[in-house]
Amino acid sequence: MTRLILPVLLLITIGCKQNPPVLDVLDHVDPMIGTGFHGHTYPGVTLPFGAVQLSPDTRINGWDACSGYHASDTTILGFSHTHLSGTGIGDLGDVLILPYSNDPAMAPVATFRHENETARAGYYRVRFDNYPVTAELTTTEHVGYHRYTWDKGVTPHILLDLSHSLHEMWGRKSVADRIELVDAQTIRGMRQSTGWAQDEKCYFYLHSSVPFKVITAYRDSLEIPVEANMAGAQLWAHLEFADGVDLVELQVGISGVDEAGAEKNWQAEGQSPFDAVRTQAENAWREALAVVEVKAAEPVMKNFYTALYHTMLAPQEYQDVDGRYRGMDKQIHQADGFTNYTVYSLWDVFRAWYPLMTIVQPQRAGAWAQNLVLKYQEGGLLPKWPLVANYTGTMVGYPAAAVLADAMTKDLSGIDWNQALEALQIASTYHPERLANIPESGARGVMSKHIHFIEKNQFVPVDSVGESVSYGLECAYYDWCIAQVAHKLGRDSLAAVYDQRAKYYQLYFDPQTGFMRGKLSNGQWRVPFSPRYSQHDQGDFTEGNAWQWSWFVPHDVQAYAQLMGGDQVFINKLDSLFSVSSEIEGANASADITGLIGQYAHGNEPSHHIAYLYDYLGQPWKTQEIVDTILTTLYAPTLDGIVGNEDCGQMSAWYVLSTLGFYQVCPGDPVYAIGRPLVDEATIHLHEGKTFHIVAKNNNLQNKYIQSATLNGKPLEEMFFSHLELMNGGELVFEMSHEPKME
Numbered sequence: 001m002t003r004l005i006l007p008v009l010l011l012i013t014i015g016c017k018q019n020p021p022v023l024d025v026l027d028h029v030d031p032m033i034g035t036g037f038h039g040h041t042y043p044g045v046t047l048p049f050g051a052v053q054l055s056p057d058t059r060i061n062g063w064d065a066c067s068g069y070h071a072s073d074t075t076i077l078g079f080s081h082t083h084l085s086g087t088g089i090g091d092l093g094d095v096l097i098l099p100y101s102n103d104p105a106m107a108p109v110a111t112f113r114h115e116n117e118t119a120r121a122g123y124y125r126v127r128f129d130n131y132p133v134t135a136e137l138t139t140t141e142h143v144g145y146h147r148y149t150w151d152k153g154v155t156p157h158i159l160l161d162l163s164h165s166l167h168e169m170w171g172r173k174s175v176a177d178r179i180e181l182v183d184a185q186t187i188r189g190m191r192q193s194t195g196w197a198q199d200e201k202c203y204f205y206l207h208s209s210v211p212f213k214v215i216t217a218y219r220d221s222l223e224i225p226v227e228a229n230m231a232g233a234q235l236w237a238h239l240e241f242a243d244g245v246d247l248v249e250l251q252v253g254i255s256g257v258d259e260a261g262a263e264k265n266w267q268a269e270g271q272s273p274f275d276a277v278r279t280q281a282e283n284a285w286r287e288a289l290a291v292v293e294v295k296a297a298e299p300v301m302k303n304f305y306t307a308l309y310h311t312m313l314a315p316q317e318y319q320d321v322d323g324r325y326r327g328m329d330k331q332i333h334q335a336d337g338f339t340n341y342t343v344y345s346l347w348d349v350f351r352a353w354y355p356l357m358t359i360v361q362p363q364r365a366g367a368w369a370q371n372l373v374l375k376y377q378e379g380g381l382l383p384k385w386p387l388v389a390n391y392t393g394t395m396v397g398y399p400a401a402a403v404l405a406d407a408m409t410k411d412l413s414g415i416d417w418n419q420a421l422e423a424l425q426i427a428s429t430y431h432p433e434r435l436a437n438i439p440e441s442g443a444r445g446v447m448s449k450h451i452h453f454i455e456k457n458q459f460v461p462v463d464s465v466g467e468s469v470s471y472g473l474e475c476a477y478y479d480w481c482i483a484q485v486a487h488k489l490g491r492d493s494l495a496a497v498y499d500q501r502a503k504y505y506q507l508y509f510d511p512q513t514g515f516m517r518g519k520l521s522n523g524q525w526r527v528p529f530s531p532r533y534s535q536h537d538q539g540d541f542t543e544g545n546a547w548q549w550s551w552f553v554p555h556d557v558q559a560y561a562q563l564m565g566g567d568q569v570f571i572n573k574l575d576s577l578f579s580v581s582s583e584i585e586g587a588n589a590s591a592d593i594t595g596l597i598g599q600y601a602h603g604n605e606p607s608h609h610i611a612y613l614y615d616y617l618g619q620p621w622k623t624q625e626i627v628d629t630i631l632t633t634l635y636a637p638t639l640d641g642i643v644g645n646e647d648c649g650q651m652s653a654w655y656v657l658s659t660l661g662f663y664q665v666c667p668g669d670p671v672y673a674i675g676r677p678l679v680d681e682a683t684i685h686l687h688e689g690k691t692f693h694i695v696a697k698n699n700n701l702q703n704k705y706i707q708s709a710t711l712n713g714k715p716l717e718e719m720f721f722s723h724l725e726l727m728n729g730g731e732l733v734f735e736m737s738h739e740p741k742m743e
Contacts, residue, residue: 025289026282028305031119034086036071036639038594038603039646041310042083043069043119045139047281048288048312049341049364051319052254053083054137054144056126057093061169063591066090068166071639076110076126078161079137081144081254082202084343085313086646088592089394090167091195091387094202095252098159099148100131104216104238108159121289121309122281138278142265142321146250147274156241156248160206162191163220163234171195177235180259181228184211188259197390198440201326202254205262207270209249212239249274256388257332261320268321288312291360292656295681302637304659304679307652311353314648315341315368318388326389328379330439341371342388347395347474348605348647350402355664356653358410359726362687366412372400373416376423380434384446391438393445396467396542397474398427405481405668408488410723417489424482428475428498430455450475459507462518462526462540469508469518470542470606473552476505480555481668505553509563514573515546532599534589543592544606545584547577547599554609554666557616567617574613578626595634595643597626602634603644608654609665612673616665620674620719621705621740627658627675628704660684660694661734662721670723674716676704677734690729696736703736 034041044055057080058073059065066087068080078098084091100108108131116127124137132151139145150156162177172195179189190203217224219232230237241248253266272280294304318340319325325340327333333340357365376382382401385394404420426434430452435443450471453460460468460475480502486495508516510525518526518540531546533539541549551574553560561570582596594603601607611630614622634643635655642651657663661677664670677696684692709716712730721732 025286025305026121028301029121029285029289029309030302030306030637031121031124031309032071032639033303033306033637034310034639034642034646035067035069037642038064038591038644039640039642039651040064040066040086040088041642041646042067042085043117044079044083044124045122045137045144045281046313047122047139047141047284049315049317050139051142051317052081052139052144053085053092053313053316054079054081054139054146055083055124057096057164057166060093060164060166063088065166066645068093071114074111074113076112076128078159078164079135079146080164081204081252084648085310086642086648086651087345088645088647089196090170091172091197091200093164093166094191094193094200095204095254096159096161096164097146097250097252098161099133099135099150099248100157100159101133101150101154102157104157104159104240108157120282121285123278136274138274138281140269140272140277140280141317142253142255142268143270144252144254145274145277146248146252148248148250150246152246155243156245158212158239158241158248158250159236160187160239161236162189163236165193165195167195173233174235175233176231177233178229178231179217179235179237180230181214184213185209188262190259196392196394196442197387198442199330199390200388201256203257203259203262204255205253205259205266205270207251207266208239209247210241210245212241214238215240255320256318256326257320257324261322261324265321285309291685292660293683293685294679296659296679299637300659300678303635303641303655306637307635307655310646310652311356311649311656314343314345315371316343318342328375328383328386328389328391330389331378333378338367338370338374340374341368342386343648344368344372344383344386345648345650346384346399346403347397348650349653350399350406350667351605351608351650352653352657352663353649354403354406355667356657358406358412358723359684359686362412362727366407366414369404369407369412369420370415372403373420373423376426377419380437381443381446382423382427390440391443391446392440393442393448396470397450398424398478399474400424400427401478401481402667405484406670408485409668409670417485421482421485421489421491424485425494428479428482454501454504457521458504459519461521463520466538467540467542469516469540469546470544470549472508473505473516473549476502477552477555479504484668502555505556505560506563511565514550514564514569516550516552517546530585532583532585534584534586534593536588536590536592538588539586542606543590543604544601545593545599547580548593548601548604548607551577551610551613552606555669557613557665561617571614571617571619574610575622577610592644597629600626601644602630605647605650608650609663612663612665612675615673615719619742621742623673623719624676624705625740628678631655631658631676631678632701661696661732671720672723672726674706674709674719674721676706677736684726686727686729690727692726692729693731694734695731696734698736699734700736702738705737705740707735707737707739707741709734
């Protein structure tokens with residue numbers, strides 16, 4: 001049935017006390033933020049965690065084509081229905097549609113100016129320059145809505161392109177397409193493609209408000225006869241409408257299951273007026289964003305609510321309205337009482353995004369954790385970066401362990417913990433035989449050889465596999481996470497094994513240089529060594545260098561400080577991280593190293609917890625100072641206002657939590673470290689009607705230091721509080737000052 005969302009108005013009052021202006025929260029959301037630099041966000045339309053992401057594509061190649069859109073472009077190739085937000089690899093971009101006019105070219109391209117473009121949560125509009133067309137987009141959960149208005153006196157055309165692929169240069173292409181002309185107003189079909197997701201199937205059901213005729217069709221750039229059924233790789237068609245037609249509305253149902261599923265999705269959600277659907281989409285976003293109410297200066301409001309918006313673009317629902325979905329085994333399954341999702345950027349999002357979701361979306365957070373266990377049951381391995389029913393093996397280790405440990409220690413419900421622990425044991429031990437039944441080659445990265453060396457040597461040798469230090473450090477943390485799950489289940493002997501493995505990080509620390517370093521198979525350090533050196537994909541570190549990675553021991557900070565030489569040595573080294581030269585060495589240094597303060601790189605995830613480490617060593621004013629610098633200089637309400645890949649909400653989740661005044665350094669340890677609140681006041685609406693209220697008194701840009709803090713009226717003796725204290729509701733009050741409190 002059609003999902004109706006009742007109008008929910010979240011209104012924020014700002015300004016003077018008498019007759020204050022009333023603003024819609026959506027006025028504080030700008031989907032254009034992050035579409036410049038390397039943010040890799042898209043400006044189009046979707047619902048919170050929705051199945052459709054209908055957005056303009058302005059380029060298909062280059063790193064900055066990952067989302068299909070970059071703010072520096074002035075051409076639009078069309079509007080496709082599936083996208084990724086903020087990733088460092090591109091994919092999707094399924095079922096491209098472009099309105100144009102007059103004689104069809106082989107590949108029409110629209111030009112535009114950004115001043116003629118509007119992006120809003122749930123609505124997108126653009127006026128083309130070279131074609132007299134205005135395009136508008138909105139969406140339901142499974143159906144993309146298009147409204148195209150031509151000037152009078154032109155012949156309207158529409159391009160339907162199934163050959164369109166994002167990141168063709170990285171091997172992304174369609175391999176089997178199908179177009180079926182159902183009637184003069186309806187087309188259905190499918191697109192099978194290969195790329196980052198080695199085998200993706202996207203089915204569609206397109207309905208037009210007015211009749212059309214297909215005038216030309218192409219397969220692999222060669223014109224073919226127009227027939228009722230057309231098939232082959234690289235397929236596209238040109239549609240023409242009668243003279244005098246100046247308004248065409250399309251509704252396009254999308255499915256990962258089959259054409260019947262796409263049609264059912266259209267039948268359930270594709271028959272409402274465009275403006276009504278726009279209103280529903282906007283209200284869905286009002287309702288989702290209402291979970292946190294904030295009072296702050298306008299730049300903070302814009303950054304905050306756009307960041308909160310970005311945290312709700314993934315994972316994406318990946319099932320039809322009837323509950324059918326394609327599983328990790330490529331078979332069609334029936335969801336019974338749950339929703340299946342895809343696009344879990346686990347290595348990125350376990351750090352801040354998932355902890356944030358346990359606060360603002362606790363039911364979904366539990367469901368997502370169980371969904372990972374379900375994917376293990378279907379495919380035989382816990383996923384690392386699952387993408388439209390494909391294992392990709394992208395990034396480091398087995399990061400699902402962090403999500404599951406955080407869910408366990410926060411008592412989230414709906415998770416089969418015995419199955420979860422089984423999945424974690426398989427993920428953390430070398431079982432190459434598990435790959436035999438997984439067709440996609442990317443699965444090799446899920447069960448990587450690094451795990452074999454950890455079992456064999458306790459460390460990962462640099463002369464055997466790449467990125468050895470990053471794998472070793474991350475797997476030590478993930479093993480600690482597994483130990484937490486085992487402890488909670490009463491499996492103490494198993495927990496002891498993983499507790500021991502969690503200390504293997506010590507094997508990478510070189511006391512002479514004070515850095516984590518690559519170690520050869522014979523136990524010697526790799527030479528030469530420079531902590532500034534980065535070699536993308538082939539070096540000792542993943543998307544970083546020794547300066548950035550030497551702090552990744554979130555589960556054992558105090559013990560690591562002693563290993564480094566004591567608290568003061570640790571603090572001095574941490575001070576140096578933020579003050580040394582930002583020069584990066586290496587001819588093939590990782591492009592992910594961005595947002596530099598000294599050698600701290602906020603543009604990539606391994607650095608995200610580091611600013612909060614001062615809290616653990618008794619110098620919280622330094623955390624407050626650095627967090628303030630990051631919040632006020634590395635985020636901005638501009639096109640290039642995100643200093644690195646947004647990564648499916650992780651960069652934004654860091655901003656949301658830190659702006660509220662706290663951050664979880666170690667997922668799996670349900671404790672929040674206090675930083676520097678940037679809001680004047682905030683209310684988090686929790687489950688069961690509870691609220692957590694945050695007040696920062698005397699707050700302004702100069703008053704970045706906390707003089708005192710109380711939780712429910714009681715002084716906080718340390719700069720920490722628990723997840724349970726937050727979820728029980730209450731009030732956290734900060735007294736701010738321009739002077740650091742150092743005693």
